[in-house]
C-alpha cells in the first residue's frame with residue numbers, strides 16, 4: 796500500500812499497554828486487510844467503516860494506516876486519509892478502532908500518538924478529526940471552528956478538531972475542510 800503523500804520510512808515500535816502487555820504498533824501490511832476489517836466490525840458493530848477503509852485503500856486514499864498487535868493478533872487500527880483546506884493538503888484521522896476486549900488499555904492512545912508523530916515527521920501540515928474533545932486534546936487537537944474551519948457534515952462544533960503540526964506550511968487555515976468522497980459515498 797502506497798501512502799498518498801507525506802511518504803516516510805516504515806514504522807514499527809513496541810510499547811506496553813496500561814496493563815503491562817506488550818503492544819506493537821506498525822504500518823499496515825498487505826496481509827492485514829482482513830484483520831483490519833474484523834477489528835473495525837467488532838468495534839463499530841457494523842461493516843460501514845471497514846468498507847470505507849477498503850475503498851480508501853483501493854483508490855489511493857491512504858496517508859497512513861497503522862495496526863496495533865498483541866500476541867500476534869491485530870487488536871487495533873487507525874487510518875489517516877488526505878484532507879484539504881483550500882490549497883493545503885493535510886490529513887484526516889479516522890476511522891480508528893480497538894477490539895472491544897482490548898479497549899481502555901491505552902491502545903487507542905498509542906495509535907493516535909504514533910500516527911501524529913509519524914505525520915509530523917513526514918511534514919504533514921495539519922490533521923483534522925471528528926471525535927471526543929477530551930480524548931483528542933491530549934494529542935494537541937483544538938477546536939477547528941475556533942480556527943475558522945468548517946465541516947461538510949453536521950457535527951457538534953466541539954467534536955470537530957484540528958492539530959496544526961507545521962504552522963508555516965499550514966498557513967492561515969480557514970474555510971471548508973474537504974474529506975475524501977468515500978466518507979460520504981460508501982455505505
Ligand SMILES: CC(C)(COP(=O)(O)OP(=O)(O)OC[C@H]1O[C@@H](n2cnc3c(N)ncnc32)[C@H](O)[C@@H]1OP(=O)(O)O)[C@@H](O)C(=O)NCCC(=O)NCCS
Pocket residue numbers: 838839889890891892893894897898899900901902903904905926927930
Ligand atoms: C475510541 C477507541 C478507539 C478508543 O480506544 P481505546 O484503546 O479504548 O482508548 P484508550 O484506552 O487509549 O483511551 C481511552 C480513553 O479515551 C476516552 N475515550 C475514547 N473514546 C471516547 C468516547 N467516544 N467517548 C468518551 N471517552 C472516550 C476514554 O474515556 C478513556 O479515557 P481515560 O484514559 O481517561 O480513561 C475505542 O473505544 C473504539 O474502538 N471505540 C469504538 C469505535 C469508535 O468509536 N472509534 C472512534 C471513532 S472513529
